[in-house]
Amino acid sequence: MIKIGRVTVSLEMREVYLDDRLVQVGSRAFDILELLIQARGKTVTKDEILRRVWPNSVVEENNIHVQLSALRRILGADKQAIRTISGRGYRLAIPTEGNxxxxxxxxxxxxxxxxxxxxxxxxxxxxxxxxxxxxxxxxxxxxxxxxxxxxxxxxxxxxxxxxxxxxxxxxxxxxxxxxxxxxxxxxxxxxxxxxxxxxxxxxxxxxxxxxxxxxxxxxxxxxxxxxxxxxxxxxxxxxxxxxxxxxxxxxxxxxxxxxxxxxxxxxxxVAPLDTPGAEAGSEAILDCSSVRMFLAQMRALNAGVDTDPGSLDMVATICRRLDGLPLALELAAARAAVFGIRKTVSELDDRFQFLTGGRRTAPPRQQTLEATLDWSYQLLSATERIVLHRLGILPARFSLDAACAVAACQRLSPAEVTEAIVGLASKCIVMTTFDSRAKEYFLLESTREYALRKLYESDEADDVLTRNASYLARSYEQPYERGFRPATLSSSLAAQSVAAR
Ligand SMILES: Nc1ncnc2c1ncn2[C@@H]1O[C@H](COP(=O)(O)OP(=O)(O)OP(=O)(O)O)[C@@H](O)[C@H]1O
Ligand SMILES: [Mg+2]
The missing domain is CATH 3.40.50.300 (P-loop containing nucleotide triphosphate hydrolases)
Known part of the structure; x- marks a missing residue:
């Protein structure tokens, strides 16, 4: 894809998009655009254009001007990207970066x-x-x-x-x-x-x-x-x-x-699409690629979304809580097109039941949100699975210390837990990030929900909750040694209460 300002050109599909909307371009105009792109910034002479675009006919130079005006109209504010080189021809001036x-x-x-x-x-x-x-x-x-x-x-x-x-x-x-x-x-x-x-x-x-x-x-x-x-x-x-x-x-x-x-x-x-922060205003929300994708999917399904602040807030919540994951957003947009965005937001706590209507032609692992997680889950070792279940109880971000405290037990040493976390991270299940002091770990919200479900399907939820409670109590007693921050407690308790529901 070639980007020229807000316009994207697919040479192989012979398609031009303005933002994410397909626009009609005549075949001669497209031929000229293609020539300019393929010249990679060099001047394309008028003769060359006439030869390539009208190979079997003799036409007036004026025809080139007509096609160029059409292209410049589509480019709008970026129309100066097509430069006229006086007396010679035309060239496309677009930055290489990003193209x-x-x-x-x-x-x-x-x-x-x-x-x-x-x-x-x-x-x-x-x-x-x-x-x-x-x-x-x-x-x-x-x-x-x-x-x-x-x-x-x-x-x-x-x-x-x-x-x-x-x-x-x-x-x-x-x-x-x-x-x-x-x-x-x-x-x-x-x-x-x-x-x-x-x-x-x-x-x-x-x-x-x-x-x-x-x-x-x-x-x-x-x-x-x-x-x-x-x-x-x-x-x-x-x-x-x-x-x-x-x-x-x-x-x-x-x-x-x-x-x-x-x-x-x-x-x-490959990073998730960027998502709006909780405080983002309408403009910032519309600027996020996850939101643009969600809205484009809705439009493709002939379903409009109002762009009043309340509706955009709901869209932002969907994008954020689905971690900017394109597949999840695609499934959510399909649901929102039928049930509306308000209902979609309210069903996010039950996402595995709700996000099920994938494209009939998609591979089975992409037909539902749960299936895509199942595909990764079945590739985990037995220990990695157990550790993943137990990590579900932790707050959004956690330290290795906390992970070992809740996941290690008599049958699983902290070293084995650490090894399993390394495995989960390399399989893109556990994500890592650095805060100013140390490495932190986190699960995407959907992965965390998945892990919690698995934990509650097993018979060890009570043991894990108990270990987590004593870890938090110890953290309270030794806040500095454990790098404890109060947010850890509240979000962990919130996680427990979600899990207990
Ligand atoms: N940047 C994007 N913009 C719009 N749609 C996207 C984007 N990325 C992915 N999608 C859509 O999201 C869905 C999942 O994408 P894709 O199949 O590439 O994921 P994947 O990472 O390869 O998944 P898997 O691990 O299952 O193979 C597809 O239906 C695709 O059309
Ligand atoms: Mg794939």
Whole structure:
């Protein structure tokens, strides 16, 4: 996607969006825009435009002016991005920063834009919200590192981001781009054959020797997008490392809820969409990408939302309490389109019952909010599961000390709890952050609700509550030693009362 002020252009879809609204652009005007974008800031002469846009007819130069006026009208306040170079032609003046294809184009010098083969890559239906910076950063990372892994919890948008980056690389370089999803692969053995089939060296249901795969990538300038690696992580890691060591021209963009942990790998943590703070006013609310996404989803379902302060506050609450997670917002918007936003807000405490109506065509793990958490949960070890349940009782942010105090018991030492937390963090279940003094841990609100449900389904809730109560009592006695802050107590008690309901 190319950004020109408020306008976003998808060359591959031949679509132009103003903010997140699709706008009509005539095919000649689009051809000119495409030429200007592909020239990457260089002047495109009038002759060149006439030759490319009206190849089989002789037309007046005036036709170019008509098309350019239409483009400038769409660009509105940013119309000066199309510069007239007196007596010669036109050029597009847009910053490279944030325009990932332009950034990439610099790194694939000599390549003919869009000349490479594209295999299995889904189309981008609409521009992604709030991901311009991410796209530029990931593209840059791919220029310098053979394997880049997009990491994050389920539904945060790893796949969509991977597709968008790959699309822009396909459009503006001569690299082949091959998209392979491993989501449906149940058997790790099939990772090699899936990749082989996509690259045209075997069948997905047959046995393909790794050597054939290595031979198939040699000499090919190729970007492989390997989507949803987490459940076959060992095999995916082995194959990726082997392939990039065999071919200097191969790049792999993996998406996973857990790092591959290979040599030559860079991680990119996909962040939630930004959400409004509790005190945000209408303007600040509308400025958040999660809100823009939620509203766009509602509009796509032909459901309007009033933009009075009260309604916007409710939308802000939905976005914040769903952690800015695109999948959850998509599910919530579908519900809000039917039941309204007031009802949606009131059902957030029962989110797992309420957020269930996913797209029929979405993969099963994305049909409900609970299913997306189940997918991660079934990949945890037994100890990680137990620790996760117990962490659900803690306040929004907690220290390792607090985690060990509630999760360790006679059968589970603090060292084992710490190890499990490391595992949960690498699987994007536990999040980490630094406050001014120490590392803090937190669960997204939906993960915390999920953990609490699991805790109350088990028979150990009372024990965990008791351990938490004594930890809090000790913290009161030794506030400084334990880095205690009063907020910890109240939010923890609130969590307990939520859990006890
Ligand atoms: N930036 C975005 N703007 C708008 N919609 C988005 C954005 N990111 C993701 N979505 C939507 O959210 C849903 C989940 O996105 P996606 O499948 O990319 O998540 P994921 O992180 O790959 O999840 P999983 O771990 O289950 O594979 C999709 O339906 C997608 O269309
Ligand atoms: Mg995915």
């Amino acid at each position: 990932e294809p332009a950034a990439l184009a610099g790194a694939v010098q000599g390549g003919q834009a869009g000349a490479g083969r594209v295999i299995g890559l889904p189309v981008c239906r609409a521009p992604l919200n709030g991901r311009d910076g991410a796209m530029a950063e990931i593209t840059r990372a791919l220029n310098g590192t053979p394997i880049v892994t997009l990491l994050g919890p389920g539904g945060i948008g790893k796949t969509q981001l991977g597709i968008a980056v790959a699309r822009s690389i396909a459009a503006l370089s001569d690299s082949e781009v091959c998209f392979i999803t491993l989501a449906a692969v149940e058997n790790a053995q099939r990772v090699v054959s899936m990749i082989a089939e996509a690259l045209g060296v075997g069948r997905a249901d047959g046995d393909v020797p790794l050597q054939s795969l290595v031979a198939a990538v040699q000499g090919r300038k190729l970007l492989v997008v390997l989507d949803n690696c987490e459940h076959v992580i060992e095999s995916a890691a082995t194959v990726c490392e082997l392939l990039v060591q065999a071919s200097a021209d191969l790049r792999i963009l993996a998406t996973s809820r857990e790092p591959l942990r290979t040599r030559d790998e860079k991680f990119y943590w």
